[in-house]
Amino acid sequence: MTQRSATVQGLLWTAPWWLGFLLFLAIPMGFSLYISFCDYPLLQRPVFVGADNYRELARDPVFYKVVGNTFIYAALAIPAGTVVAVLLAVLLNRKARGQAIFRACIFVPTIVPLVAVGVVWMWMLSPEAGLVNQAIRPVGQLVLPAAQALDNATDGAQWSQPILGVAQDLADGPAWLDRPGWAMLALVLISLWLIGSPVVIYLAGLQDIPTTLYEAAQLDGASRVRRFWHVTLPGLSPVILFNVIVGIIVTWQIFALPYVMWRSRSGPEDATYFYTMYLFDNAFKYLKMGYASAMAWVQLLIILALTALVFWASRRTVHYRGA
Amino acid sequence: MTTRTTLLVVLLGLPAVVLLALGPRGQRHVPADRTVVRYWEKWAGVEALAMQRIVDRFNETIGAEQNIWVEYCVVSNVDQRMLIATAGGDPPDVAGLFDHIVPQYADRDALMGLDDLVAEFQIDLDAFKPIWLEIGRYDGKLYALPSTPYTIALYYNHRLFREAGLDPDRPPRTTAELNDYATRLTRYETGEDGRRKIVQLGFTTSPGMLGWWHWIWPNFFGGRLWDGERSAIDTPAGHAAAEWIHQRRAMLGNPEMLKFEGTTGAIEGAQNPFLSERLAMLFQGPWMSNWISKYARDLDYAVAPFPSATPDKHHAFASTDVFVIPAGSRHPREAMVFLKYMLQQDVLEELCKEHGKVSPFRTPAPDFYATHTNPFIQVFDEMAGSPDAFGYPQMPTWAQTSAELLKMHESILRGVRDPHDAVKAAQQRIDTIVDEYQRMAAKRRGD
Known part of the structure; x- marks a missing residue:
């Protein structure tokens, strides 16, 4: 077989991938880059407007709001998700009766369609009858007297007011879907319920840590906590890095849950209006495809920048075996 | 292939084959030549x-x-x-x-x-x-x-009207009367912790309980949001509507209202507070009677045109x-x-x-x-x-305008902004949206 025919054959065999890549990714991305410099309402021809869409983005207060909301959500959901997922994985890694059932319980929520998740959680978070508030109210009623005492002791100082407010909300049962702060927390809470995929990846990572390291640490007299801190976490660090980067990408694309859970879509005072939702609205509600494309490219740049930042920040804390 | 694998393949494959052969067809039969x-x-x-x-x-x-x-x-x-x-x-x-x-x-x-x-x-x-x-x-x-x-009208609860000393055959005829009725129909209770809470509300313009018409109120004060060229939010009617909402909420206690609105269910379905007689008056469409007959068959209610600011006008959406x-x-x-x-x-x-x-x-x-x-x-x-009937503003930028008006309405409801400032800010933002749209349209035409 000549080099030329080998190349042709190779290209033919790989055609399903590169044709798909070209048709469904590269060309659409190229087109979206072009129309991000156009006014394009979908049914009328694109009109070139230079960098107008990007300039408008820089002036758009809603853009800043959705960027802020998405950052806050990512800043809450990723660390909370990482901590909970690692701890769950460590627990699920222990030999115990019913281990498979516990693992299944953690993973099953991730295969529930997001629309169903949204509807179920709307009920769970219902202020009056929701299960979450049924559980929280007794805690709130315990905390409230302490918060009131603090407020009295400080003569109603300004800084004690938010504490009292939160304690009162907890005692009554928070209006999760109707208050800006609680609405964001509701989404973070749901994200923790949907934590099955990273837990499975952490489980695989845990099984990859050599038992000899634990044995050596034990011989050196390391306690369980120190073994977790000095063996488990460093051993898991490449997996944590991977999950954090996936988390950045996923949180920056949050869409379906807030879209389903709030009638106004954007939530109370726009508290749950996220980047991809505004992008979708611009594309399909306002018919500003050029503007939406500009947003998509800015989103890509933000995710790339955050990923680069995480890589840079992790260069001393991630330990690769054999490296 | 082991027996177990074979069994699995048959168990999973057989239903698939049956579904393919006998399952539903997407296309119904269309007679020839149609x-x-x-x-x-x-x-x-x-x-x-x-x-x-x-x-x-x-x-x-x-x-x-x-x-x-x-x-x-x-x-x-x-x-x-x-x-x-x-x-x-x-x-x-x-x-x-x-x-x-x-x-x-x-x-x-x-x-x-x-x-x-x-x-x-x-x-x-x-x-x-x-x-x-x-x-x-x-x-x-x-x-x-x-x-x-x-069209959208005012549903009101006969029993609650009677209990509040109101004539159930005389619904409110002006927005001022609506405020007065709403105040008389609102009841409070004080909890063990000494805090007051609303247990029955007269009327609310909260989007959670209205549904889809957060933008509508200036129309009942004689305003129209679009004149064919420009949006008209920062108008006497716009300010009157914002003030009406703000004053009513201040009078009834805005924190208590927010609490009530936040903890009451959505309007669709059995949680609707009008159906459970916790809300005395409601702005809704004719389909509401279907929910009533389904979830609250014995509800004693009536329907009247939604009141306008002055009795000589009959603004109707x-x-x-x-x-x-x-x-x-x-x-x-x-x-x-x-x-x-x-x-x-x-x-x-x-x-x-x-x-x-x-x-x-x-x-x-x-x-x-x-x-x-x-x-x-x-x-x-x-x-x-009615000669004063009105529809949605016929704006090509309505989707975006409506989102801005929702923000304005929410900021008034939650008391995070002075109502008049909120109206002015909404006008500015909507002007920007309309100007941008018209600028692009002109560019498209080659003006």
């Missing part, structure tokens, strides 16, 4: 069944005579899907949209003008109340025909689902045959009754009110004939 008219509609459930019955009747009668077959297809987010299908060169022949989308889609060349087709098919538009045709017009051209129209023919439809004439059938009074009123809506005709059929599921349908119907 032109298929694809009709996309948003209605599902019982509303879709009602429409399907009419479509079937058309296919058996006029359709059979003229070799047309209408294929009814329930499509969620029909407006967006219709737009994408149109952009892709394969739109449906008829689509059922919400009226507020018409100006935007007409301005973006997504809809076919219907004036010539209506004239060619001799559809008698004079039979309809003018408001329903006005809603379908944009820039002087007809783009949409009414399907199932509605009117809106309708509409039929449109998308630009690029392959069978616009056949679609028009179907629409002509739909617009016959007996056919359309049958649909409106099943959907719990008003009649779009100037003179409804003699038995329309008597056989309607809503016992107060005549009130709704007469409101559409």
Whole structure:
């Protein structure tokens, strides 16, 4: 077989991938880059407007709001998700009766369609009858007297007011879907319920840590906590890095849950209006495809920048075996 | 292959084969030589069944005579899907949209003008109340025909009126009276922790309990949000409406109202506080009676036109689902045959009754009110004939404007902004949106 025919054959065999890549990714991305410099309402021809869409983005207060909301959500959901997922994985890694059932319980929520998740959680978070508030109210009623005492002791100082407010909300049962702060927390809470995929990846990572390291640490007299801190976490660090980067990408694309859970879509005072939702609205509600494309490219740049930042920040804390 | 694997393959594979062989087919049988008219509609459930019955009747009668077959297809987010299908060169022949989308889609060349087709098919538009045709017009051209129209009125609870010492046969007639009634119908309780909370609310403009009309209030003070060229939010009517909302909430206790609104269920379904008699008055459409008969059969209530700022005016919000023919439809004439059938009074009123809506005709059929599921349908119907009736602002930028007005409304409700500042800020933001749209439109025209 000549080099030329080998190349042709190779290209033919790989055609399903590169044709798909070209048709469904590269060309659409190229087109979206072009129309991000156009006014394009979908049914009328694109009109070139230079960098107008990007300039408008820089002036758009809603853009800043959705960027802020998405950052806050990512800043809450990723660390909370990482901590909970690692701890769950460590627990699920222990030999115990019913281990498979516990693992299944953690993973099953991730295969529930997001629309169903949204509807179920709307009920769970219902202020009056929701299960979450049924559980929280007794805690709130315990905390409230302490918060009131603090407020009295400080003569109603300004800084004690938010504490009292939160304690009162907890005692009554928070209006999760109707208050800006609680609405964001509701989404973070749901994200923790949907934590099955990273837990499975952490489980695989845990099984990859050599038992000899634990044995050596034990011989050196390391306690369980120190073994977790000095063996488990460093051993898991490449997996944590991977999950954090996936988390950045996923949180920056949050869409379906807030879209389903709030009638106004954007939530109370726009508290749950996220980047991809505004992008979708611009594309399909306002018919500003050029503007939406500009947003998509800015989103890509933000995710790339955050990923680069995480890589840079992790260069001393991630330990690769054999490296 | 082990026995276990074989068993698994058979267990999983057999149902798949049976489903493939005997399962449902997406395409129903279309008789030979019929032109298929694809009709996309948003209605599902019982509303879709009602429409399907009419479509079937058309296919058996006029359709059979003229070799047309209408294929009814329930499509969620029909407006967006219709737009994408149109952009892709394969739109449906008829689509059922919400009226507020018409100006935007007409301005973006997504809809076919219907004036010539209506004239060619001799559809008698004079039979309809003018408001329903006005809603379908944009820039002087007809783009949409009414399907199932509605107005929004004030539902009020007779029992709670009596308990508050109000005459149940005399609903409020002005917005000032509405405030007074709402105050008298609001009841509080003090909890063990000494905090006051609302247990029964007179009236609220909270979007959570209203549904879709957060933007509407200046209209009851004589304002209209769009004059054809400019938006008009920062007007005396706009400020009066904002002040009305703010004052009423301040009077009743805004924190208590927010708490009540935040902890009460959504309007659709059994959690609706009007159904559980925790809300005395509610701004809703004629379909509310369906929820009442389903969830609160014994509720003692009545319906009245929503009050305006002054008793001499009868501002009434009117809106309708509409039929449109998308630009690029392959069978616009056949679609028009179907629409002509739909617009016959007996056919359309049958649909409106099943959907719990008003009649779009100037003179409804003699038995329309008597056989309607809503016992107060005549009130709704007469409101559409008011000279002060109004529809959605016919702005091509309505979707974006509406989002801004929701922000304004919420900032007033939550007390995070002075109401007058909120009105001014909304006007500025909407002006920017409209200016930007017009600038781009001018660029597109090559001005």
